[in-house]
Amino acid sequence: MFKVDDRDPMPLYAQLERAIKFAVATGQLNIGDQLPTVRQLAVDLRINANTVAKVYAELERVGILGTRRGVGTFVQAHPADISRNGRQANNGKLDKVIDRALAEAASLGFSANDVLDNLINRRKKEKMKNG
Amino acid sequence: MFKVDDRDPMPLYAQLERAIKFAVATGQLNIGDQLPTVRQLAVDLRINANTVAKVYAELERVGILGTRRGVGTFVQAHPADISRNGRQANNGKLDKVIDRALAEAASLGFSANDVLDNLINRRKKEKMKNG
Amino acid sequence: MFKVDDRDPMPLYAQLERAIKFAVATGQLNIGDQLPTVRQLAVDLRINANTVAKVYAELERVGILGTRRGVGTFVQAHPADISRNGRQANNGKLDKVIDRALAEAASLGFSANDVLDNLINRRKKEKMKNG
Amino acid sequence: MFKVDDRDPMPLYAQLERAIKFAVATGQLNIGDQLPTVRQLAVDLRINANTVAKVYAELERVGILGTRRGVGTFVQAHPADISRNGRQANNGKLDKVIDRALAEAASLGFSANDVLDNLINRRKKEKMKNG
DNA sequence: GTGGTCTAGACCACG
DNA sequence: GTGGTCTAGACCACA
Numbered sequence: 332m333f334k335v336d337d338r339d340p341m342p343l344y345a346q347l348e349r350a351i352k353f354a355v356a357t358g359q360l361n362i363g364d365q366l367p368t369v370r371q372l373a374v375d376l377r378i379n380a381n382t383v384a385k386v387y388a389e390l391e392r393v394g395i396l397g398t399r400r401g402v403g404t405f406v407q408a409h410p411a412d413i414s415r416n417g418r419q420a421n422n423g424k425l426d427k428v429i430d431r432a433l434a435e436a437a438s439l440g441f442s443a444n445d446v447l448d449n450l451i452n453r454r455k456k457e458k459m460k461n462g
Numbered sequence: 463m464f465k466v467d468d469r470d471p472m473p474l475y476a477q478l479e480r481a482i483k484f485a486v487a488t489g490q491l492n493i494g495d496q497l498p499t500v501r502q503l504a505v506d507l508r509i510n511a512n513t514v515a516k517v518y519a520e521l522e523r524v525g526i527l528g529t530r531r532g533v534g535t536f537v538q539a540h541p542a543d544i545s546r547n548g549r550q551a552n553n554g555k556l557d558k559v560i561d562r563a564l565a566e567a568a569s570l571g572f573s574a575n576d577v578l579d580n581l582i583n584r585r586k587k588e589k590m591k592n593g
Numbered sequence: 594m595f596k597v598d599d600r601d602p603m604p605l606y607a608q609l610e611r612a613i614k615f616a617v618a619t620g621q622l623n624i625g626d627q628l629p630t631v632r633q634l635a636v637d638l639r640i641n642a643n644t645v646a647k648v649y650a651e652l653e654r655v656g657i658l659g660t661r662r663g664v665g666t667f668v669q670a671h672p673a674d675i676s677r678n679g680r681q682a683n684n685g686k687l688d689k690v691i692d693r694a695l696a697e698a699a700s701l702g703f704s705a706n707d708v709l710d711n712l713i714n715r716r717k718k719e720k721m722k723n724g
Numbered sequence: 725m726f727k728v729d730d731r732d733p734m735p736l737y738a739q740l741e742r743a744i745k746f747a748v749a750t751g752q753l754n755i756g757d758q759l760p761t762v763r764q765l766a767v768d769l770r771i772n773a774n775t776v777a778k779v780y781a782e783l784e785r786v787g788i789l790g791t792r793r794g795v796g797t798f799v800q801a802h803p804a805d806i807s808r809n810g811r812q813a814n815n816g817k818l819d820k821v822i823d824r825a826l827a828e829a830a831s832l833g834f835s836a837n838d839v840l841d842n843l844i845n846r847r848k849k850e851k852m853k854n855g
Numbered sequence: 856g857t858g859g860t861c862t863a864g865a866c867c868a869c870g
Numbered sequence: 871g872t873g874g875t876c877t878a879g880a881c882c883a884c885a
Binding site for chain 3 (some may be wrong): 733734735737738742743745746749750802803814817818819821822824825827828829830831832833834836837838839840842843844846847
């Protein structure tokens with residue numbers, strides 16, 4: 332379901348947090364959906380349960396996840412809704428995110444146009460899949 | 463010149479490494495250019511000189527930078543040339559980079575289309591600037 | 594287990610790196626074996642833990658060692674397998690290594706023939722031990 | 725004439741010192757021969773003149789080189805003669821030197837036999853060249 | 856004054 | 871308790 336990479340210098344907890352936010356933001360997980368248990372996800376990702384628990388706790392703190400005692404952990408809100416500034420105020424952050432991606436692409440030998448092409452191809456594939 | 467952020471969970475050295483690769487990849491730094499001295503950059507970024515030295519050493523190890531003992535540190539090659547597999551083999555990596563960017567954008571409330579629009583706007587601005 | 598010498602002009606970390614490569618290359622350490630902890634080895638060798646950590650990190654970077662966060666450091670591959678060019682491309686390096694050894698031997702008053710004799714004697718002893 | 729390598733972690737001065745000892749020990753330089761001037765050698769090796777001067781001074785200190793004011797620097801004695809213990813006492817050191825070489829060879833994927841073969845080949849070539 | 860090496864010691868991520 | 875990151879600061883090699 333989610334992916335983390337041992338060799339990435341970004342801490343595992345940060346990777347997992349981003350992955351869950353992504354899944355919720357893109358609709359792979361919807362409000363009300365149940366997440367894997369801490370222990371199950373730890374086993375799946377081959378990381379320590381404490382690391383998973385820490386991420387769940389943090390996401391609960393910010394309101395994205397919610398826990399029902401004895402039942403499990405569920406999606407409670409969209410990260411975008413949480414992000415208290417809304418789209419307008421986040422425009423600058425989007426630029427930063429894209430800057431960073433273009434930087435990494437460049438260091439792999441790809442231009443902004445290559446990135447654009449990649450995105451357009453993704454959209455085409457998406458359309459074909461959906462009919 | 464470069465930027466690093468204390469609060470980012472990504473280690474400072476990884477941030478700086480990416481920033482330098484970016485600068486070289488995008489032509490802000492060209493082959494033969496001298497980089498700031500280890501100590502100067504440490505002062506500018508308000509981080510420890512050892513952290514900067516570690517980054518320079520790592521980038522030298524992979525061939526992007528070169529140092530002349532007692533003289534300074536210089537750009538030696540483009541990251542894209544170093545990336546020894548070439549574009550073909552790096553296509554998978556591009557996908558990963560873009561996946562990650564879309565994930566972050568999504569958690570800010572932006573869709574893949576928003577990212578696409580952003581990139582297209584950048585291209586328009588670039589064209590207007592150049593002619 | 595390993596040895597480093599303060600008075601050798603070769604940096605401690607380079608000495609240790611060579612010693613570990615040697616141990617792995619010669620089977621004193623096998624794939625999967627755990628290495629001493631960073632702190633323990635630092636104590637044993639009477640050097641700083643950071644110096645040991647630097648060596649482990651470097652050997653991990655090239656794939657000889659692998660670390661499991663919070664668990665320890667393990668042998669992951671043989672240096673000879675890593676040396677990605679294979680024997681053919683490493684022949685020139687072998688010449689350099691032998692040049693250097695002959696140089697040192699010569700400065701101690703030994704000729705290439707003395708070195709040859711020494712090697713032949715080693716082989717004889719080895720055979721007697723095994724046969 | 726001599727060679728030094730910027731990327732070798734061994735300090736330049738140590739590399740040069742070894743190279744000169746080697747040349748004298750192997751007869752490429754004989755007693756009475758003049759060495760290049762400090763400045764000339766610095767230019768040839770693309771290193772700083774101070775580094776060369778330091779090496780000459782050290783070798784003069786131990787008696788291998790001698791300086792005649794206003795004339796130049798000359799070979800004065802064989803390193804092997806200087807090495808005050810003589811061959812017998814240096815046998816242990818030879819073993820160490822060879823151990824180290826075998827270690828490096830092993831990490832390149834070569835066995836002790838490969839090293840032996842290499843040495844034997846060198847002897848053959850030497851014989852052919854000399855008749 | 857430049858980069859390189861090393862130390863001592865703090866704090867974090869992870870198990 | 872393990873490795874990872876970072877800091878402060880010393881001293882060395884080199885130009």
